[in-house]
Amino acid sequence: MGRKKSMVKLVLLRHGESVANQQNTYTGWSDVPLTAKGRAQAEQAGAQLAAQHIPFTAVHTSILQRAIVTADIVMDAIDQLYLPIHKSWRLNERHYGALRGMNKDHSRELFGQAQVAKWRRGYSDLPPLLAHTETDRKYAGLPASILTRGESLALAWQRVQPYYEDMVVPRLRRNENQLIVAHGSTLRALIKYLDQISDADIDKVEVGNGVPIIYTLDERLHVVHKELLGQ
Numbered sequence: 001m002g003r004k005k006s007m008v009k010l011v012l013l014r015h016g017e018s019v020a021n022q023q024n025t026y027t028g029w030s031d032v033p034l035t036a037k038g039r040a041q042a043e044q045a046g047a048q049l050a051a052q053h054i055p056f057t058a059v060h061t062s063i064l065q066r067a068i069v070t071a072d073i074v075m076d077a078i079d080q081l082y083l084p085i086h087k088s089w090r091l092n093e094r095h096y097g098a099l100r101g102m103n104k105d106h107s108r109e110l111f112g113q114a115q116v117a118k119w120r121r122g123y124s125d126l127p128p129l130l131a132h133t134e135t136d137r138k139y140a141g142l143p144a145s146i147l148t149r150g151e152s153l154a155l156a157w158q159r160v161q162p163y164y165e166d167m168v169v170p171r172l173r174r175n176e177n178q179l180i181v182a183h184g185s186t187l188r189a190l191i192k193y194l195d196q197i198s199d200a201d202i203d204k205v206e207v208g209n210g211v212p213i214i215y216t217l218d219e220r221l222h223v224v225h226k227e228l229l230g231q
């Protein structure tokens with residue numbers, strides 16, 4: 001009789017629509033709230049996940065309210081409010097530098113379609129940097145090496161990967177299902193890693209607000225199945 005292969009679930013979820021998403025402005029580390037539509041998207045994601053009956057042992061999110069509130073709504077909907085929730089700046093959205101707050105259509109008028117496409121979806125392209133690093137007290141303890149004046153997706157991955165390796169992988173290895181509620185680019189970086197997408201092809205990957213992505217992983221944590229709920 002062969003040994004039963006263990007399979008574990010890793011669920012990724014981008015927050016519901018934020019005020020900045022609604023206004024079509026660059027967000028990054030801006031700490032903007034969900035819209036009413038964003039809350040409804042989180043509730044719908046929670047209902048879809050509830051139907052999957054996945055018992056998690058931990059939830060991971062950023063220190064930005066749009067992700068934290070989405071995580072809370074989902075934990076309630078799946079009746080797992082008791083779970084530990086780990087919040088880390090490492091799961092924050094990619095820092096959009098001096099673009100933050102700017103309307104995305106306006107940025108295309110200013111810099112051109114091609115440049116904006118690279119900033120938004122390229123792997124190594126750095127947005128124009130802020131003149132100063134973050135002053136918000138929640139970032140006071142950040143390592144000095146972290147560039148908080150703007151990040152490429154590649155730079156964001158450099159701070160997401162250690163979180164994934166230290167906080168998520170050990171739990172997955174113990175066969176514990178994990179839920180990560182984060183942001184478009186943070187999740188694109190993780191999806192790039194899990195799906196082994198090349199630097200060039202990551203520009204085709206989009207992550208929708210409130211669409212749960214369920215990965216089934218084998219004992220080496222390689223992807224054996226991927227499903228987007230409600231798609």
Ligand SMILES: O=C(O)[C@@H](CO)OP(=O)(O)O
Nearest residue numbers: 025026027028093120184
């Ligand atoms: O503004 C942002 O921070 C992100 C996600 O909302 O936008 P984009 O899709 O342009 O990378």
